[in-house]
Amino acid sequence: xxxxxxxxxxxxxxxxxxxxxxxxxxxxxxxxxxxxxxxxxxxxxxxxxxxxxxxxxxxxxxxxxxxxxxxxxxxxxxxxxxxxxxxxxxxxxxxxxxxxxxxxxxxxxxxxxxxxxxxxxxxxxxxxxxxxxxxxxxxxxxxxxxxx
Numbered sequence: 001x002x003x004x005x006x007x008x009x010x011x012x013x014x015x016x017x018x019x020x021x022x023x024x025x026x027x028x029x030x031x032x033x034x035x036x037x038x039x040x041x042x043x044x045x046x047x048x049x050x051x052x053x054x055x056x057x058x059x060x061x062x063x064x065x066x067x068x069x070x071x072x073x074x075x076x077x078x079x080x081x082x083x084x085x086x087x088x089x090x091x092x093x094x095x096x097x098x099x100x101x102x103x104x105x106x107x108x109x110x111x112x113x114x115x116x117x118x119x120x121x122x123x124x125x126x127x128x129x130x131x132x133x134x135x136x137x138x139x140x141x142x143x144x145x146x147x148x
Contacts, residue, residue: 004136004137006137006139007139008140012138016081017049022075023039023041025038027071028068029062031062031066038059040052043106048131050128050130051131052126052129054125054126060127064091068088078141079146081140083136085134086135088134090129090132091127091128091130092128094126094128095125097126100119100120
């Protein structure tokens, strides 16, 4: 069970993560010792973040070498609020692209678009990144930014 700290209760943070349609920002180590960050669509279920990406994406190689990550889900416009934390990632095949289909529904309302045509093409291999948080921290600057 992850440790929660910050402005929100676990229930408030869970509701935020289940409703948020901003990408998760995911940071990890590259095998050469450098750092890497990227943004991915996500679903938050049962205390875990689920992301989809191509099986041959660089991030898959990086996470196979070191599954430790830091992450943030936050508003892009004031008042700033969100959830950040750290945890570990496991990688699972998603041959039917079930998660990717779900994420297209969540973020774009469906698959009737050119991005879906490109990513859901037959033969493209997809994986699911399962992020298990160990520590989570919430913040909400709504009160101090109410006049912004």
